[in-house]
Amino acid sequence: QQQVKQSPQSLIVQKGGISIINCAYENTAFDYFPWYQQFPGKGPALLIAIRPDVSEKKEGRFTISFNKSAKQFSLHIMDSQPGDSATYFCAATFTRYNQGGKLIFGQGTELSVKP
Amino acid sequence: EPEVTQTPSHQVTQMGQEVILRCVPISNHLYFYWYRQILGQKVEFLVSFYNNEISEKSEIFDDQFSVERPDGSNFTLKIRSTKLEDSAMYFCASSGAGGKETQYFGPGTRLLVL
Numbered sequence: 001q002q003q004v005k006q007s008p009q010s011l012i013v014q015k016g017g018i019s020i021i022n023c024a025y026e027n028t029a030f031d032y033f034p035w036y037q038q039f040p041g042k043g044p045a046l047l048i049a050i051r052p053d054v055s056e057k058k059e060g061r062f063t064i065s066f067n068k069s070a071k072q073f074s075l076h077i078m079d080s081q082p083g084d085s086a087t088y089f090c091a092a093t094f095t096r097y098n099q100g101g102k103l104i105f106g107q108g109t110e111l112s113v114k115p
Numbered sequence: 116e117p118e119v120t121q122t123p124s125h126q127v128t129q130m131g132q133e134v135i136l137r138c139v140p141i142s143n144h145l146y147f148y149w150y151r152q153i154l155g156q157k158v159e160f161l162v163s164f165y166n167n168e169i170s171e172k173s174e175i176f177d178d179q180f181s182v183e184r185p186d187g188s189n190f191t192l193k194i195r196s197t198k199l200e201d202s203a204m205y206f207c208a209s210s211g212a213g214g215k216e217t218q219y220f221g222p223g224t225r226l227l228v229l
Contacts, residue, residue, distance in 0.1 A: 034217075036158075043119075043206050043220030044158060089158060101146060101210065102160040102171055103218060 002027055004092050006106025013113050019077040021109045023090035026071065030092040034103070035064065035075050038087045047088070048075070080113045087111070117141040119221035121207050127227045128197055136192045136224045138207030147190045148208040148218060149182065151175070158206065164190065197228045 006023045013019045023033075032051055036044035050057045050064040050073065057064045063076040077084055090106040120139045128134050140147050149161040162172045164182055181193045190209075194201055204225050208218040 036220075041222075043208075043222050045220065046217055049217070101218070102148070102163055102173075103150070103158075104160065105158040107157045 002104050004090060004104050004106040006090050006109060008109060009107065010110040011112070013080045013111065015080065015082060015113055015115050017080050017113075019080045019084070019111055019113070020074055021088055021090070021111070022072065022074045023106050024070075024072045025092050027092070028071070029094055030104075032093050032095045033064070033066065033073050034091050034093075035062075036089045036091060036105075038089065038108075044089060077111075080111075082113045082115050085111055085113050119207055119209055119219050121205075121221040121224050123224060124222065125225045125227075127229065130199055130228055131196050134194050134197055134226065136194075136205050136207075136226070138190045138192075138221055139188055140190055140207065140209030141211070141219055142188070144209035144211045144219075146170075146210040146218075147182075147184065148210075149192045150206045150208060150220075151203040152206065152223075153203045161192070161205075194226075197226075199228050202226055202228045 004023055004025050034049035035047045037047045038044045048059045048062045048064055050066050052068050055066050061078045066073045088109045091103040093101055093103050122137045126134055147164040150158050151161055152158045160173050162176045162182055163170045179195045183191050204223045206223045207221045210218045
């Protein structure tokens with residue numbers, strides 16, 4: 001019920017291409033869906049986040065698409081660059097309730113952008 | 116830019132020994148978290164801490180684990196008697212008074228239990 005499923009596990013994209021990573025969740029009480037980027041040896045860093053009352057959010061080359069009825073959301077990286085090569089995690093959490101705000105992470109996607 | 120810091124960056128210990136992992140959250144933040152990441156796996160929630168008490172903990176966070184905010188700036192994770200399976204990267208995170216949403220992660224402590 002509290003799982004977040006992420007795919008693919010790894011992704012190779014050519015420079016300039018579009019990277020697409022998908023996530024699915026079960027618990028409709030989740031109300032905040034962030035994406036984190038992690039470089040080797042570093043902690044996860046917040047990339048972009050969305051709430052379920054909007055269907056899309058764009059920040060620069062990064063876009064989240066959100067499908068509430070399907071309980072799915074995805075990260076699109078436009079014009080992918082070698083510097084985008086990292087592991088990407090989707091996550092979900094509850095913020096409206098009197099809970100600690102724990103993040104439930106997906107399995108991660110290792111993105112490699114080839115020059 | 117303010118950041119979460121963690122010490123040590125690496126820790127090697129013998130099975131059964133106690134370890135204390137230290138974190139300095141961002142100074143005006145109110146919510147504090149520990150997560151762990153076993154090599155090659157996803158990041159897993161351990162515990163959240165607010166108003167000087169645990170607000171939520173996972174099944175992983177058993178009696179061998181404890182957290183403390185001893186002096187208003189540090190936030191520590193203690194593992195009383197380490198097991199081999201405690202080997203992982205441990206991340207501290209904090210979020211601010213504006214809400215729990217944006218959690219800022221530290222660089223992590225890599226713990227190796229031999």
